[in-house]
Amino acid sequence: MRVEDTGFSTALDDYASCNPGEQAKVALFRELLADPQDPFRRERLAGHFTASCWLVDRTGARVLLTHHRKLGMWLQLGGHADGEHDLVRVALREAEEESGLSGLRIAPDIFDLDRHWIPEHKGVPAHWHYDVRYVVHAGECEDFVVGPESLDLAWRRIDELAADPLADASLRRMAGKWMARRQDAR
Numbered sequence: 041m042r043v044e045d046t047g048f049s050t051a052l053d054d055y056a057s058c059n060p061g062e063q064a065k066v067a068l069f070r071e072l073l074a075d076p077q078d079p080f081r082r083e084r085l086a087g088h089f090t091a092s093c094w095l096v097d098r099t100g101a102r103v104l105l106t107h108h109r110k111l112g113m114w115l116q117l118g119g120h121a122d123g124e125h126d127l128v129r130v131a132l133r134e135a136e137e138e139s140g141l142s143g144l145r146i147a148p149d150i151f152d153l154d155r156h157w158i159p160e161h162k163g164v165p166a167h168w169h170y171d172v173r174y175v176v177h178a179g180e181c182e183d184f185v186v187g188p189e190s191l192d193l194a195w196r197r198i199d200e201l202a203a204d205p206l207a208d209a210s211l212r213r214m215a216g217k218w219m220a221r222r223q224d225a226r
Contacts, residue, residue: 048127049073055150065153072170079170080121087155087168091130092118093176094151094214095139096198100222103198103215104139104184107191110161113208114196118171119189131174138187143179151175152217154210173214 052073056066072079072087080089095104095117105114117138121130132146152173160166184193201207202215 048125051148051150055153062153065155068155069153069170069172078123080125081123082120085165085167087170089121089127090118090169090171091121091127091134092116092171092173093131093135093146094173094218095135095141095144095176095178096218097178097182097195098180100218101198102195103201103218104141104178104193105196105211106138106189106193109189109191111158112191114194114211115208116173116211116214118173127172128174131172132176135176138189139193140185140187141178141181141183143181145177145179147175147177149174152210152214156210175218 049070052066052069056063059066072089075084077084077086079087082088093116096102097104104117106117107113108115117135118131119134119138121127124130128146128148132144135144135146136142150172154169154171154173156169156171158167158169182195184195186193198215198218202212202219204212207215
């Protein structure tokens with residue numbers, strides 16, 4: 041393991057202790073982290089880390105989703121680490137770039153982990169994304185700007201998303217986690 045990745049390793053420890061039912065998933069992320077090839081680079085086609093955000097509005101009732109241009113589905117904002125080992129920084133950068141929002145605040149603890157298969161696209165072979173997700177809070181202005189990576193952006197009520205059988209399974213899972221977290225805080 042590289043010295044600079046010890047913070048990420050500690051974050052995985054914390055996530056594992058808070059999510060005991062996800063030990064097998066955490067083990068997959070640890071295995072990738074220990075790989076001598078840099079798993080933070082998209083060129084590592086056996087799989088690589090990505091970072092994304094659960095970008096919530098000021099009230100915590102809505103999440104900003106992108107209609108992803110390449111995948112053609114509604115997802116959370118996020119992207120490749122491109123060699124950056126600080127995935128918190130990557131998630132915040134992606135949130136800002138893809139939403140056009142300023143004044144965003146990110147919680148540094150891992151909110152969710154998801155390993156998913158990315159199909160072949162424009163000559164890039166199919167591969168695994170090991171997506172590390174963080175909560176990002178919107179600032180005062182919630183007027184987003186649709187960028188080139190999105191077909192559209194939309195604020196979506198989290199309770200409706202959790203109950204939507206047509207929504208991506210990982211979005212429904214994160215919606216459930218978010219609602220449970222808010223319930224526990226009350």
